[in-house]
Amino acid sequence: MDFKSSDTITGPRTEDHLPLTAQAAAKIVIVGGFGVGKTTMVGSVSEIKPLTTEETMTQAGIGVDDNYGSKSKTATTVAMDFGRISITDQLVLYLFGTPGQERFWFLWNGLFEGALGAVVLVDTRRLEVSFDVMGRLEERGVPFVVAVNDFPDAPRYTLDELRQALDLAEEIPIVRCDARRRASSRDVLMTLMSFLHSLTMSAAST
Amino acid sequence: MIPPQRRRRHPTQEPPPPPPLKLEGPKDGEGERPPERLYILTGEDGERAPIDLVTLIVARADPPRSAAPEQSALLRLCQSPLSVAEISAYLNLPISVVTVLLTELLTAELVQARAPVIRQARADRSLLEAVMHGLQKL
Ligand SMILES: Nc1nc2c(ncn2[C@@H]2O[C@H](COP(=O)(O)OP(=O)(O)OP(=O)(O)O)[C@@H](O)[C@H]2O)c(=O)[nH]1
């Protein structure tokens, strides 16, 4: 374990300390394929510089089979970025960016449990990368919204075409975003929150 | 251009089976421990409160002389509330290790844990409204 000796540990900057009144935190998960903009989105809305927490896993654990059976067990580190938004003096919101590919689902143990909801970031260059993750969220009953990043070299589909391709239930919001822009990322989170809010309304009326 | 096509799925009644978590090949016999998990849920016997990634931890005391360096470092970090995920990031230790440290510190009553707000069957509308209000100010 590469524990740094305690005098080298840098904790949060003074301005990043949460007040003692902070009573509880909630989490939201931003999930998507490689390079889709997860870290960018976390960073653009976070009040702290995004942090990284890591887990180690072995090759077998990530389902890489080319090394299967080899004698040396290679450990791979998987990083998860996260950021933070203070909502009030009592309430803090955390955003976790996590890879959507199936072999990383071990990271999900507990991650989605209790999460208020998720943002599925999709890249129209590799739309199918998000299929499995959306299926899993549906199976687990984790509410999500879809945000489509516009990359300059990506094929342009209308949101209707994407809704069809993703077979989204009609109530699930799908929006375009530019994860690099704070306002745009904030709007995505807002879309998720009002979607969650609408779910509580429909649950109340049944 | 036609995009690839997905088929929607539906909630499963039972919680989905845990992902394949075996670290070793199937022949590993006894002594095999489950691999590090993202964070512990309460033991099967339910004796311990689960520690979530966003459980807020606050130190209740200064590090005792007997504390291990990791524990002292953790206690110093948590002078103000800090999530488990942040502790992991600042200490540069995996969540699973932080969870072990915290379990010890909780047992010794050296830290206080503030439980997260979690999604429930019936979500808390006023919570969501507070979050939306907070986001608007961003
Ligand atoms: N045009 C455009 N570029 C973006 C957008 N979001 C992210 N990018 C760029 O895409 C690249 C990858 O973004 P990241 O945030 O690192 O993506 P990620 O999902 O965290 O990637 P991994 O963690 O490596 O899987 C960066 O160069 C970003 O600047 C977007 O909305 N529009």
Ligand SMILES: [Mg+2]
């Ligand atoms: Mg990233």
